[in-house]
Amino acid sequence: MWISCFFRLQTVDKKGKISLCALQTLILRWKKTARLRRCSQGAAERKGIQMKIIMLGAPGAGKGTQAKMIAEKYAVPHVSTGDIFRANIKNGTELGMEAKKYMDQGQLVPDELTVKILLDRVAQPDCKNGYVLDGFPRTIPQAQVLDKALSELGDAIDYAINVDVPDENIVRRMSGRRACLGCGATYHVEHIPPKKEGICDVCGQNLVLRDDDKPETVLNRLKVYHDQTQPLIDFYNEKGVLKTVDGTVDSKDVFAAIVAILS
Numbered sequence: 001m002w003i004s005c006f007f008r009l010q011t012v013d014k015k016g017k018i019s020l021c022a023l024q025t026l027i028l029r030w031k032k033t034a035r036l037r038r039c040s041q042g043a044a045e046r047k048g049i050q051m052k053i054i055m056l057g058a059p060g061a062g063k064g065t066q067a068k069m070i071a072e073k074y075a076v077p078h079v080s081t082g083d084i085f086r087a088n089i090k091n092g093t094e095l096g097m098e099a100k101k102y103m104d105q106g107q108l109v110p111d112e113l114t115v116k117i118l119l120d121r122v123a124q125p126d127c128k129n130g131y132v133l134d135g136f137p138r139t140i141p142q143a144q145v146l147d148k149a150l151s152e153l154g155d156a157i158d159y160a161i162n163v164d165v166p167d168e169n170i171v172r173r174m175s176g177r178r179a180c181l182g183c184g185a186t187y188h189v190e191h192i193p194p195k196k197e198g199i200c201d202v203c204g205q206n207l208v209l210r211d212d213d214k215p216e217t218v219l220n221r222l223k224v225y226h227d228q229t230q231p232l233i234d235f236y237n238e239k240g241v242l243k244t245v246d247g248t249v250d251s252k253d254v255f256a257a258i259v260a261i262l263s
């Protein structure tokens with residue numbers, strides 16, 4: 001283009017060749033801008049496709065912490081089913097009222113309804129580049145309902161990130177927790193010990209091991225996890241989207257491993 005432009009400069013009379021050359025330069029610039037615009041749109045779409053994530057891992061494995069960190073780094077919403085249920089009920093939406101009927105009767109909300117509420121949330125504009133699902137699915141039937149509903153939209157989960165921590169580590173982590181019932185401060189005998197053993201730094205009350213953190217409670221929750229949720233590891237492995245990270249290391253290192261997978 002530049003060569004032909006130069007050639008014309010030499011051959012045509014002065015006024016004509018300058019305007020012709022300027023026109024060609026303008027066309028060139030316009031083509032370049034259009035090409036750049038197409039490239040950046042493609043990148044955004046690719047990024048969007050890659051960021052629909054579900055978190056797997058035993059209770060206490062730290063997947064909630066990782067979900068929040070992923071959401072922050074990649075600017076995608078952290079979608080917790082508990083939060084969207086509460087929001088729908090508070091706002092009195094049709095789906096929220098339907099869910100409330102079951103909850104008021106002490107029944108479990110059917111998986112189909114939960115998935116409807118979830119899809120309604122992820123259809124919001126802030127989820128256009130993806131989302132991190134936390135707390136759902138927890139069972140194979142839930143995963144199947146979600147999978148079917150997404151595929152009807154021509155969609156699918158891109159990554160199922162399994163934060164892997166052996167049971168004994170989880171029991172040790174949880175049973176080391178201490179809480180102050182006076183001010184709500186929390187401690188850990190190994191990682192965040194109070195200045196004086198068994199006493200709250202903030203208000204001076206005695207620290208307790210909450211029922212939720214007692215080994216027998218933790219082991220019960222782990223049993224439910226192994227029976228109901230762990231089969232999801234195979235489910236997502238067969239779909240080719242499972243990524244397992246070692247959850248026994250420091251949470252910053254767990255996150256670095258996740259970022260390496262997503263990048």
Ligand SMILES: [Zn+2]
Pocket residue numbers: 180181182183184185200201202203204205
């Ligand atoms: Zn306290």
